[in-house]
Amino acid sequence: MNLINHLRNRSFWLIDSLKGGVIRKHLNEISFVINSPYSSDSLSIREQHLKNLLKHATESTPFYFDYKGTDHIDDFPVIRKTVIQENFKDFQSIPYIQKQNYKVSTSGSTGIPFFLFQNKNKRHRNIADVLYFSRQSNFKIGNRLYELEVWRKHNKKSVYKSLLQNIIQFDISKLTDSRILSLINLLKSSKQEKNILGFASSYEQICQYLDRNKTDLGDLNINAVIANSEYLNQYTKTSLSKHFNTAVLSRYSSEEVGIIAQQTLDSQEHFVINHASYYVELLDFDEDKPVKSGEYGRIVVTDLFNYCMPIIRYDTGDIAKLIKLENGQTKFEKIEGRKMDLIFDTKGNMISSFVVYTKFYNYYTLLKQYQFIQQSEKEYEVKLNVLDTFPFEKELIESIKKDFGSDAKVTITYVDEIPLLSSGKRKKVVNNYHKA
Structure with missing residues (x-):
């Protein structure tokens, strides 16, 4: 000091x-x-x-x-x-x-x-x-x-x-x-x-x-x-x-x-x-x-x-x-x-948010931001803000299905920005299905 x-x-x-x-x-x-x-x-x-x-x-x-x-x-x-x-x-x-x-x-x-x-x-x-x-x-x-x-x-x-x-x-x-x-x-x-x-x-x-x-x-x-x-x-x-x-x-x-x-x-x-x-x-x-x-x-x-x-x-x-x-x-x-943003697989079992984060580790050099959203019982949306292109959609979807269920419906949406909350935080995992 x-x-x-x-x-x-x-x-x-x-x-x-x-x-x-x-x-x-x-x-x-x-x-x-x-x-x-x-x-x-x-x-x-x-x-x-x-x-x-x-x-x-x-x-x-x-x-x-x-x-x-x-x-x-x-x-x-x-x-x-x-x-x-x-x-x-x-x-x-x-x-x-x-x-x-x-x-x-x-x-x-x-x-x-x-x-x-x-x-x-x-x-x-x-x-x-x-x-x-x-x-x-x-x-x-x-x-x-x-x-x-x-x-x-x-x-x-x-x-x-x-x-x-x-x-x-x-x-x-x-x-x-x-x-x-x-x-x-x-x-x-x-x-x-x-x-x-x-x-x-x-x-x-x-x-x-x-x-x-x-x-x-x-x-x-x-x-x-x-x-x-x-x-x-x-x-x-x-x-x-x-x-x-x-x-x-x-x-x-x-x-x-x-x-x-x-x-x-x-x-x-x-x-x-x-x-x-x-x-x-x-x-x-x-x-x-x-x-x-x-x-x-x-x-x-x-x-x-x-x-x-x-x-x-x-x-x-x-x-x-x-x-x-x-x-x-x-x-x-x-x-x-x-708790409101806990996520679940297609059979209703709770999935740790840590599992979601691991899905994106291999792609961090290609991404600016990402967000994982459970929209319904079996529907999941991934929002990606990419640096240039993202040629790994198929691999990412298969990786998500491996943990969430083979009957999971996974869509990928490309965005220019994932906005901050009023608190200044940016949520990585969201469960709209649970809220509904």
């Missing part, structure tokens, strides 16, 4: 110290709980946070008044985004309505606007969560951070704040070859330690560019790359790691909640669950009961620190698979994305 970055680091912690060391205290607790999640002290801390949250919610929040005296989380209902939207006022804790709160919003992968309010302590906890998981990718406050996002007036930092925090905000709304080259030159121009945070789909486009073009990257001095907001497929993870000579990690988080799980330098294939700040459940698709290790289930989250709008057993709409390691620790083995 150079001198200026060191000063940035010291200044951050000095300011926190002058304010009572709130973030430092949160960070210390998060580190302790996640590093020893099943110790008696850790379990005691987690249980106390959950108990306090349930008591506060049932005594101060109209939606949960009927559950007053209920101290077991299984007795609370699983809620979805629509429930919160339709009962928004009832989810606001009465003592916190007039306090200093913060609005967090997201369009989500559904494109439906959604927002919540968070209290000040929840805000501090989120900052500490980010610091903990950033440390697990060898990032320190003060170091250079490149954020690959769709930057607009509502989310863009000021020039002064970006300089102060040593953040480079790189817009990816139109990630053309020339734009990718400008990012590479930007990375090469700075010799200081750096980390990158951005959408997985933008990394995939960068990999495709680097696979097509021989580019001398040299030593970029990147500690790690973190992919957020979207599913990180194995091609992108492996290819970007090779090109940038660093670890590529996936983060599972949401604007309305925070960081729920992340891969780390010590756990590069599995997701470390944030047991310190959330009570996380993986429930069956049809019943509100836990799934077994090795099975897919719905990710359901209870936010232990948002007292302004207590969110208990919130179905995120995403799915994951649990794995139990030899040391007894439980992690997410895979996080597949939104």
Whole structure:
């Protein structure tokens, strides 16, 4: 860490110290709980946070008044985004309505606007969560951070704040070859330690560019790359790691909640669950009961620190698979994305989105973009934005039929652009049949 970055680091912690060391205290607790999640002290801390949250919610929040005296989380209902939207006022804790709160919003992968309010302590906890998981990718406050996002007036930092925090905000709304080259030159121009945070789909486009073009990257001095907001497929993870000579990690988080799980330098294939700040459940698709290790289930989250709008057993709409390691620790083995965009073969069996991504690996040098859509029970559409021509239609269709069924009807549509969602994400897998 150079001198200026060191000063940035010291200044951050000095300011926190002058304010009572709130973030430092949160960070210390998060580190302790996640590093020893099943110790008696850790379990005691987690249980106390959950108990306090349930008591506060049932005594101060109209939606949960009927559950007053209920101290077991299984007795609370699983809620979805629509429930919160339709009962928004009832989810606001009465003592916190007039306090200093913060609005967090997201369009989500559904494109439906959604927002919540968070209290000040929840805000501090989120900052500490980010610091903990950033440390697990060898990032320190003060170091250079490149954020690959769709930057607009509502989310863009000021020039002064970006300089102060040593953040480079790189817009990816139109990630053309020339734009990718400008990012590479930007990375090469700075010799200081750096980390990158951005959408997985933008990394995939960068990999495709680097696979097509021989580019001398040299030593970029990147500690790690973190992919957020979207599913990180194995091609992108492996290819970007090779090109940038660093670890590529996936983060599972949401604007309305925070960081729920992340891969780390010590756990590069599995997701470390944030047991310190959330009570996380993986429930069956049809019943509100836990799934077994090795099975897919719905990710359901209870936010232990948002007292302004207590969110208990919130179905995120995403799915994951649990794995139990030899040391007894439980992690997410895979996080597949939104339940509404699960895809199925012609017999109705669920197919992992990973299977879809593998269909296109051999053709990445020919493609700008692709999208796989299940239109009906047995009808599938592949949208391709190609560089020039695509002479492998027959092979691609046969490959898809191999996994989805010999009676699958596969059509290929050529497009000039696959548009971004309002969130800035570009969906690779869509299920219009399931939505209908």
